[in-house]
Amino acid sequence: MRLLVLALASIALPGWAAPVVLISVDGLRPADLHDTGARAVPLPHLRRLIDEGRYAERVRGVMPTLTYPSHATMLTGVSPARHGIGSNLTFDPEFKNQTGWYWYASDFKVDTLWDAARKSGRVTANVHWPVSVGAAVDANLPQIWRTGTADDRKLLAALATPGLLPALEAGVGPYPDGIDESVDADERRARFAARLFALRKPGFMTVYFAGLDHEEHRHGAGSAQARDALRRLDATIGELVASLRQQDPDTVVALVSDHGFSALRTDVNLFGAFIQAGLITVDDRKQVSGWQAALWPAAGSASVVLRDAGDSVVREKVRALLATLAGDSANGIDQVLDADAIARLGGARADYLVLFKPGFQIGRDPAAPLLADSSYRGMHGYSPDVPEMDAVFVLQGKGIGKGSFGSIDMRDIAPTLARVMQLKLDQAEGRALLP
Template identity: 55%
Template sequence: MKAPVRLAALLAGALLSTVSARAAPVLLISVDGLRPADIVEAEARGVAVPNLRRMMATGAWASGVTGILPTLTYPSHTTLLTGVTPARHGIDNNISFDPLNINQVGWQWYAADVRVPTLWSAARAAGLRTVNVHWPVSVGAPVDVNLPQIWRTGHDDDRKLLRALATPGILDTLEHDLGRYAQGIDESVEADQNRIRFAEALITREKPALTTIYLASVDHVEHQFGPGTPQAFAAIASNDAMIGQLVATARKAQPGVTVVVVSDHGFEAVTTDVNIYAPFIAAGLIGFGTDGRVASWEAEPWLMGGSAAIVLARPKDTALASKVSALLDKLAADPEMGIARIIDRAAIAKLGGARSASFMIEFKPGFEAGKVPTAAKTTPSSYKGMHGYFPTGRAMDASLFVDGPNLTRRGNLGVIDERAIAPSIARILGVRLPDAEVRPAF
């Protein structure tokens, strides 16, 4: 029995050596909320993005990237690393479903919740070195040098939390030369510039096969001021300058690096918050205790920006499902609720959405899910821009710009599937990502 074991080990080692030998490094940069047309039509829109335009001229780009359900940051970034929908990878929303509000608005920070292999784990299996700076769902990820994304309040205790969760000693080393690392909750342009400096230092020091870095400021500004505004265009220009800076450093450290710039979703301008909680409270589907906190629930909305999932406490209870379905039909008939459509479990499954959702609501453009259960039916929106709508509309399209020596296609790739990005990167790295649902696009 020992000989076959040795033979299997030798074959595995030979395969690992073959995969590693043909690996080419990849720098994966995410610009949250970057709309493709803001770069493709940059001159007409007055957006200064020379670095991304240069990538378009010499590499490949997509006129649109069709996203997943829902078009939110954490589910989308997990798809970008796995090539599968939320139904398979398990990150269904930015925030965890918390019907009794005990998790203090906890986000889905933890890589342990991802159910399928990622580019990080595929690289590790192939013996390749990886670096991560602030990518969503990266706490505890199989990354060699990891500065994961996490925050709680923005208090200085968050710095201790990050230090405990990052690769041991890395923050002390980097902060000695670069100053304090940006707080996780800080999504300003200045915070992104800070993270770029840390990424530059890590790429120069580690020369990793795969680097992932996430920039939040475009999304932050588009929420605050709306997409297509002077403030949004200024943030995009700043991000382009950061990308140029980081790419120059990466190409100096690793001349053969392939640069992949992505976003996770598009954006809609919004004006109106819709209180989707109140009808469920009025119907007795959510109950409160004397302390004013949720004490019981049978069905509750799980907010997703431009959409909301409806989760049932007993999904197989047909009477409960019928009651909720009738309530949703009534809400959809009320024009003030701004509901574009409602889909059931079968349609959610077809779109690869949350397996825990029995229904999903999509709001019309201009409407978003309000967060305050005691608010009026509709109120002026808390944000000026939002995403999270169904991926079937072009306004939710994400971006892709890629340049490097190992592309199979160049120029305009047309509209591609977001799930095609991870297997494309896996091909360039020379690693296996067998769970990916579609073929590589570049």
């Protein structure tokens, strides 16, 4: 019996002991990978991952379908209500945080795959993954920016693993600024990821690319600019995977995205409506000077948080205002959820959640009219029930096998990767997709 167990282990373990590299392409849609019609973009390297591995036909996202909450879920296996990353931007009712994002890993309320991998003895590495500043990662190039000036490079060097950035730049050249979301920057970060993998030989590494999302916001999903970004990213990821496999042929590659995209045309200025209703007050400089109910923007959705949740008068005033706004179909509001419905959806705690229809998003200018043409052509942040918000998951490498996972939940990704790496992630709300 002991010999039989050892023989079975010798068959099963090599595939699972391999390095795992998690690559995220922000805004990559299932249609980008699976469509075969005349409009399909040739993606030979990404198609090879699908053809030789396992893939989801659709990935249902989290609420809101934004970059930071989604990437946090893919690392934890739980919804934003549990992992603590409720949006891209932190809750900032008086706008004092200068558009601060959820950059800091200290905001996680649960363990991540980085934590679990390190506890198991695996070396960890990261290139530009969201919510990574201060993460317990052995070789960390976190995502961070403030102004887009030269000081941002000093900030990144100070927050990265000591000595890591100059050591990599000596062989690869200058690292792109954190605020640079172009495909050019993605191509340079891919070279850093390849170099980092070769030097540190991590057992688990995360890599994030933002260029496709950037073009989809500016020009729309399926635009000529987005299609060109897709072609370039396919080549970039192909080169990165080839480099990884050259270092270790058994490397398991996981390709993910955080959300899909929907066409956008209209900004809905809820801030102006809340100001007119006296729920938010502003001074002569149009700065927020007080609030009874604050808005927490999430593009295709917006949370409403009462300063005093027990104030029934303010609560009724907010409820009535939202009902009036939602009652006019021109405002593009699909539905308004209360706190219980938000909890069932797994969203961050709030008193109300305004869900917009695709084509509409919350505006940010309190001086603008209620409805205004948007400067963006594509957006996300809508309910995960909107099909256009579906994300992708592909897993390929030794021991993974081939075929479809069918439709999955984004919370399934972390426990699946934990199983590949033989890690414990008991907190996960999702299910491991592999036996």
